[in-house]
Amino acid sequence: VDIDWEYPGQPGDNNVFRPEDRQNYTLMFEALRKELDKLSKTTGKYYELTTAVGANDKYIEHTEMDRAVKYLDFVNLMTYDLYGAW
Structure with missing residues (x-):
């Protein structure tokens, strides 16, 4: 099972969000x-549990990734979210 929660705890693309999303994610x-x-x-x-996550600090700030990973088999980093002025 792969979960792709695009914007936990933050606005984005008409996303409904709440402050408690941080804990709810875990x-x-x-x-x-x-x-x-x-x-x-x-x-x-055996059923694998995975997640796809955004490659930015905001995603980490709005989740408890350090706690959530103990329930996951692996994390897919969406590297296409990397951007900058280079």
Whole structure:
């Protein structure tokens, strides 16, 4: 399962956002990991949990990525979000 929450805790492209998105981001992965692990016990299969994240400081500021990663198998960095005046 790959989750691509584009703008947690911040405005963008008509995005509804709340200050609690920062914690909700982590709680969502915790809940998903718990359910996927329960399903794994039933099916005997492992279900990966991944996320796609923006390549900017704002994304990190508006999430608890340091806490969320313990529920994830890997993180996909959307490098096409890198931009600058170079």
